[in-house]
Amino acid sequence: MAMLEVTDLGISFGGLRAVDALNMSIEKGGLVGLIGPNGAGKTTVFNMLTGVYRPTDGGIRLDGQNLVGVNPQKISHMGVARTFQNIRLFSGMSVLDNVKVGFDYSVRYPLVDSFLHIGSYRKREREMDERAIDILKEFDLDRQYDYKASNLPYGKQRKLEIARALATNPKLLLLDEPAAGMNPQETGELMETIQHVRKKYGVTILLIEHDMKLVSGICEYIYVLNFGRELAKGKPADVLNNPEVITAYLGE
Amino acid sequence: MLQKKKFSDYSRSCIVTYAIVIAAFIIISVLKTMGMLSSLLSGLLVPVCAYIVAAIALNLTVGIMGELSLGHAGFMSVGCFSGVLVAQSLADVIPFAPVRLVVAMVIGALLAGVMGIIIGVPALRLKGDYLAIVTLAFGEIIKNLMQCVYVGKDVNGLHFGMKDQMALGMDAATGKMLINGPMGTVSVTKISTFTSGFVLILITLFLVFNFMNSRTGRAVMALRDNRIAAESVGIHSTKVKLIAFLFSAMLAGAAGALYGLNYSSIGPVKFDYNTSILILVFVVLGGIGNMRGSIIAAAILTVLPEMLREFSDYRMLAYAILLIVMMLANNSKFKKNFMEKRNLKQLERKEAAARKEATEHGNA
Incomplete structure (x- = not known):
């Protein structure tokens, strides 16, 4: 089927x-x-x-x-993941964070850890960083990971959208x-x-x-x-x- | 390479904010012990702290979540009255004031949080102006509701009523009013101190900065920047927004408890529409989404009207003019040019670093 x-x-x-x-x-x-x-x-x-x-x-x-x-x-x-015809990035956030948002469902830690940065916070965040950089490398965006998404040139913004979609696995x-x-x-x-x-x-x-x-x-x-x-x-x-x-x- | 540089801009900005708050606390404490602070100013220290926390709380809703709330004074009100009630009724059980204050703030925050959920569940389905209208109405409802709450304490324990003082039927000899309808809190033992306010600000900043740099915080900001895209990557918008709103309400509640325990008496009318707008003015003037700006704006704009007392009748006029001048200055060509240059420089620096890395990479 x-x-x-x-x-x-x-x-x-x-x-x-x-x-x-x-x-x-x-x-x-x-x-x-x-x-x-x-x-x-x-x-x-x-x-x-x-x-x-x-x-x-x-x-x-x-x-x-x-x-x-x-x-x-x-x-x-x-x-199912998608990109958009008119680019819809999280424009106020960094390139890395844009991709990390995509991990929201797959890499998780409890809410308490979000507020106190304890427990699995560090481990999970590092995991997300590494995976995000891996994906960004495919699109030659890894060196610009700390750029604000809206500061990227148009072509790279399109690529970042694909990277973010891929992060949802x-x-x-x-x-x-x-x-x-x-x-x-x-x-x-x-x-x-x-x-x-x-x-x-x-x-x-x-x-x-x-x-x-x-x-x-x-x-x-x-x-x-x-x-x-x-x-x-x-x-x-x-x-x-x-x-x-x-x-x-x-x-x- | 990544681990070392990660979030460098971000953590630098957080550290600067902490440093400003701590430096301000030390300077003011020194001035206070040296007796160089006028009684007017030292009386303002706790309210300034409370307003700073309230401004950070509202900035979380307005700046990070991107939704307009006009009811944050309502959350402060809930925090204030529940906090005062707890502190007053526990006076015998917990004689040590700081612990009592902490308990009062925690209870105040929790009850404000409950209100946050009650308001948030239906209201966060609305967007933009509609959420503003609902929260505005909530603020007014809380104010009016608080005007007919009567709580007294006697040997038999606490008495609640919604009618008047007589209807509580308290023991005449030992009966004491804690919350007296439109008069608000009565004969409160003032236990808020500048130090406790300072600690509350630090805790607030710690939690807010951590939140902004976490999975849930990123989800909230993603929703703000683009809801459709955020949902397309699997973010549960209602749940995430509710968490942020609840957090914001709880912080405002803690601020309210701190505020209420600084005055021997405070009426529900204090937390009206004007106060909500005042907090919003702090946020807007300090820069939406900018926590450090909120702190500075809240401090200046709370102290300013008191400093302007010598203008007597023209006080609010002078205040309004100063507000306009500050807004113009914030929007001036000079500042814009300056910020643009700074951004450009940052970008150039990053690009240079990226290029350098690329060549190193190529050689290796």
């Missing part, structure tokens, strides 16, 4: 049908792309997968567990336009990093992207959305040469 099973997923906002009858199935360890023109409903799908929106119909199952109607933090605990990682605003060289580096991280942390990745070089370069399978409906799916080479997909992107 596939890791993520999406069946007949749909959501309406008033009279607007943002996503309709979407079916997706992602195998464990896969790297899948979700593409489509602006306003096709891609981010809405992410918001439904992470519990930000509650779908009006259809089902979502992660390793057989239902995700519909579960609140965002529970879904995170179940192993996810099974499924959802990347919303990870390469937006990056130059071709940065995009190239990002592709390598995504591949590497996927192997190292054993995550399954679903990503939204407009950069076709990235999509065709690393995705093994692609779903194309248009007006909230599935337009095509398949291997990158087939999908990107599909005349319908080209029409949807470029117009008649």
Whole structure:
């Protein structure tokens, strides 16, 4: 059975049908792309997968567990992490602390230790620091660990979001336009990093992207959305040469 | 390399704050023993300490949690009356005043904490202005409620009532009022001292700084910076916010107990809307999220109106003008330039260090 099973997923906002009858199935360890023109409903799908929106119909199952109607933090605990299209970092906090927030569920100590810094506080904090630095190294952010997140350049902020998502130890990682605003060289580096991280942390990745070089370069399978409906799916080479997909992107 | 440098900026800032508080305490104590402090000023020392703790408590809600509370005087009120009640009724059991004071502050903090939960559970689901309105209403409710609480003590023990003094039915010979409705606390033995206030400030700072640098503290700040992102990494927003609000209320309660035990009599009207706003002014003027700023602002703005007494009728006018001048100065181009330069320098320093490390790394 596939890791993520999406069946007949749909959501309406008033009279607007943002996503309709979407079916997706992602195998464990896969790297899948979700593409489509602006306003096709891609981010809405992410918001439904992470519990930000509650779908009006259809089902979502992660390793057989239902995700519909579960609140965002529970879904995170179940192993889904995401990044955001418009960067949502904890801007007032340091790079290191941004990642450490991601450990909130996995590395814990009692509240008393938080106030008095006794007991397991030191040990757990050190553990978090080490793991956070390990993750930051993957994104070449470890030397800037004490920077305020908002002081990082744009491309690095995007990377920090991925690092923070990885800190939650996810099974499924959802990347919303990870390469937006990056130059071709940065995009190239990002592709390598995504591949590497996927192997190292054993995550399954679903990503939204407009950069076709990235999509065709690393995705093994692609779903194309248009007006909230599935337009095509398949291997990158087939999908990107599909005349319908080209029409949807470029117009008649 | 990481262990050594970790949180260097952060711990430096904490140490500076502790140093300022301790230095101020030593200087004032010396001045006091040398008799160089006017009676007016030495009378203000305990209230200043109480307001500093209350300001830190509110800064926790406003600066760290990012929610506006206009009811912190209410928590002080609960702490004050319960603390005074405990201290007064335990006068025979615990003759040693400092211990009695500690017990009073702990009980005051606990009861304020209970109130914090009662208010927090429904109110923290609200955001922004709505939370402010609910906490504002809470402050007023506490004030009005306290005006009809009557507590007396006689040989038979404590008597509670909500009607009047007569309705308590106390033994006429030994009966003594502890809390007398709108009059508030009556004939309190003053056991708050400057030293106890100083210790309370230190404990508060210790707990607050530890909290800010812990798992729960980071979660609270993450929620403040971006709620959706924080929930997406698995943070339980209601629970974490409730912990921070409870903590804030408890600190305000302890401050209230310290404050109440410094006056022989204090009425519930003291802890009204104006006091809540006063504490908020300390926080805003000292810098939202900046604990050291809160301490300095609370100290200056508590002493200032008393210093301005010689202006008599124009006192509040002068106070208002000074407030505006301080705000302008805080917002001036000069200060902005200065801060910008400082930030830039810090950034450059960090970048240089990172580069140096990178080259060393490359060589090795």
